[in-house]
Amino acid sequence: MKTAIEKPKGYRRLIPSVTALVEFEAVARLGSFTLAAHELGVTQAAVSRQVRFLEETLGQRLFRRLHRAIELTEEGEALYRVVAESMQKIASVFDRLARGPVQQELVLAATSAFSHFRLLPRLASLKAAHPDLQLRLSTQMFTADLRHKEIDVAVRFGNGTWPDGTAMLLFDEEVFPVCSPAWLAARSEPDTLEALASAVLVESDSTTEGWMGWEAWFNAVGFRPMRLNFALRCSLYTDAIQAARYGQGVALGWGRLVHDLLASGELVRLPVASFKPPESYFVVVPHGRTITPAIDGPINWLREGADA
Missing domain, CATH: 3.40.190.10 (Periplasmic binding protein-like II)
Structure with missing residues (x-):
């Protein structure tokens, strides 16, 4: 009795629509059917049809439709990672071949x-x-x-x-107070946390997770001052460090960032206390x-x- 030989499945049979995958990737990356349609030069309805076709083919929901927002399901996230990586590889090869050696x-x-x-x-x-x-x-x-x-x-x-x-x-990382040599020479060194809290401080806004200002730093080293004496508040950390360099007060030094300024002597570290963040x-x-x-x-x- 002859056994039927199963024909190998080609990519076309396993992947019913490359267009649907391209449009799904755009929606997942941009987090929006509207933005994906604009990027691809098609209508939003066309993008929605392609994504719905993928979901029906796979028998899985790829997005959660929320109020004025969408988010990937677990299945959608798994598909997006593979599709995004594959498309990036293809695009890279096309770009390299088209532009030649650069x-x-x-x-x-x-x-x-x-x-x-x-x-x-x-x-x-x-x-x-x-x-x-x-x-x-x-x-x-x-x-x-x-x-x-x-x-x-x-x-x-x-x-x-x-x-x-x-x-x-x-x-x-390690975080500790820093100031200019000139600022320190003009006054007595704040050698306790209480004295540091009363010193002229330069603050910068927190712009990322784990980033701390003076109040959080004092709490982290176990001291809760009644009030802090801020001479200057800056939106950017670079400005706060520049202000400290020019003698405007004491700033928080993030060791990996102020390493060169400490090595050159433009800033000095006040050995009052330091904190190593978990981040x-x-x-x-x-x-x-x-x-x-x-x-x-x-x-x-x-x-x-x-x-x-």
Whole structure:
């Protein structure tokens, strides 16, 4: 008796519509049927039909339709990660073949403080290690959703768990008071937490998870002052540190960021107390982004700076 030989299933039989996958990826990445339709140059109704076709084919809901919003289901998130990565690989090959041999561009996102104090002073060593790399810095004030940006790598401070990318630990952090040598020479050193709370302080706004201001720092080191003497409040941490450099008062020094200023003597550390946050710095690669040599090299470069 002859046994029927099962024919292998081709991609066309397993994947009923590439168009539906393309439109699903756009909706998942942008979080909106309207924005996806605008990007793809089709109507919103057409996008909705393609996504509904996928859901009917799979027998699974891919999105939760909320009031004026949508979010991926668990099944939708699993499909999005695979589709996004596959499309990124295809797009990268098409782009490389179409443009021919060119310099590799890396889009690196970080806060203005990390870029100003940590990245820019060390760029020469990155270029020396990777001379063909063309870097584009994307400076952010707040943590942005990587699914909405053309970003290859992001540096973030937090707990390492984000829904839009894969995080790899860079280094931890320590927070302590800093001031200029001139400011310290003109007055007695605040050698207790009580004296520090009464000193002239420079504050900066919290712009990311885990980032702390003076009140949170005092609480973390076990001291609750009745009031704090703020001489200046800044929206950006870079401005707060610059104010401290110019003798305007005492700022909170994030060790990884003010390392070079301490080494050069432009700032001095007040040995009153310090706090090591539970959060750390991470490099985050967006879901769907392949870690190519152009990405892997700078990631390793960032990690090599852990001791400085």
